[in-house]
Amino acid sequence: MTEQFIPPAGHAQAASAAAGAAGATTAAAANALTHVVDLPPTAGAEPPRAVRLKARGGDRVFLTVLAGSGILVLTVIAVIGGFLGSRASQALHAAGGGFLTTAAWSPGNGTGRASSFGVAGILTGTVLIGLVAIVIAVPLAFGVALYISEYAPPRLRPFFTSLIDLMAAVPSVVYGLWGFLFLEHRAVGVAHWLATYLGWIPGFQVTGARVHDPLAPLTVYTASTFIAGTVVGLMITPIVSSMMRESFSQAPLGEREGAYALGATRWGVIRTVVLPFGRGGVIGGAMLGLGRALGETIAVYMIISLVFRIQPHILQAGASSVAALIAAHYGTATPFELSALMAAGLVLFLVTLVINLAASAIIARSRSGRDSG
Incomplete structure (x- = not known):
């Protein structure tokens, strides 16, 4: 016989009332939720406003000075370009399109067919000197920057940083004297070795040199693009090293610690975190x-001997540079020759401006550039 529990009447009514109240509450909540979701948008409602911080006091002064400085820099650049263009107009009109393709430099007085001048030769020499300088400066600056930011003891880093930055304060004429009096006579042996064993490379050939004759004079290796580029490379090393060091030092600390936590060595952290972050720098x-x-200008002018032809052999005596050309001929130039020098300076100005703008764009698009901005 099965027993069945029958609650008292009062309890049954209370339970039924509670269930009914709970059901009513649930239904009301569902209806209210449906009502909120289906509520049409209020007519004339304004969209959310963007929160903008208003500069006040010192911030406003700082932003004004910063904007004024930027406008001033752009104005100065435009004035320099306009000045060079106006002074070079006479020579550019006389030379025409051949100004960029002619290697000779004999502007004369601008009359007759004897005048033949262009920047093909001196611009080629300028670029070659710059490339030699970069080949020497970049590995040296990279090693110095990596050592200071990652390997040097923390107490010695400020000393090393100041020591490298001090190289930028040395006048260029001192570098030129050092290159002419000390480096040139010692670098000819390196140039001779390169021409002897790497002469099969087109840029390392030396015309008329007897590389296998021990009694052959070494004067064919002096005043060359290689020596001038070496001196300039040492001059720009502090600039390149400073940029790289700042980029390496901004690598995120969290990513460094995360790499160490995963078992990476110091070189592993540098390879996976520091170098990818500082690639733009x-x-x-x-x-x-x-x-x-x-x-x-000055350091190159004191070392090279100017030649007005396309000279692709960097180890051979004789080189050319736009800045050295202007320094050598500015004092004795006629009005037309001065206009030709201004035209050469205008070309150099535009080339360096394009290179600097490209460098700024690369830095701004990199992670280190965005974080520093």
Whole structure:
């Protein structure tokens, strides 16, 4: 016989009332939710406003000074370009399109067919000197920057940083004297070795040199693109190293610690975190150094012997540079020759401007550039 529990009447009515109340509450909540979701948008409602911080006091002054400085820099660049263009108009009109393709430089007075001048030769020499400087400066600056930011003891890093930055304060004429009096006579042996064993490379050939004759004079290797580029490379090393060091030092600490936590060594952290983060700084620093090398004047002028032809042999005596050309002929130039020098300076100005703008764009698009901005 099965027993069945029958609650008292009062309890049954209370339970039924509670269930009914709970059901009513659930239904009301469902209806209210449906009502909220289906509520049509209010007519004339304004969209959410963007929150903008308003500069006040010192911030407004700082932003004004910053904007004014940027406008001033752009104005100065435009004035320099306009000045060079106006002074070079006479020579550019006389030379025509051949100004960029002619290697000879004999502007004369601008009359007759005897005048033949262009920047093909001197611009080629300028670019070659800059490339030699970059080949020497970038590995040296890269190693210095990596050592200071990652391997040097923390207490010695400020000293090393100041020591490298101090090289940028040395006047260019001192570098030129050092290159002419000390480096040139010692670098000819390196140039002779390169011409002897790497002469099969087109740029390392030396016309008329007897590379296998021990009694042959070494004067064919002096005043060359190689020596001038070496001196300029040492001059731009602090600039390139500073850019790379700042880029390496900004690598995120969280990513560094995460790599260490996964068992990476110090070189593993550098390879997977620091170098990818600082890639833009390395490229941008190299391009900024190239722009600086292209415009170097006194040090190059004291070392090279000017030749007005396309000279692709970097180890051979004789080189050319736009800045050195202007320094050598500015004092004795006639009005037309001065216009031709201004035209050469305008070409150099545009080339360096394009290189610096490209370097700035690369730095701005990199992670280190975005974080520093």
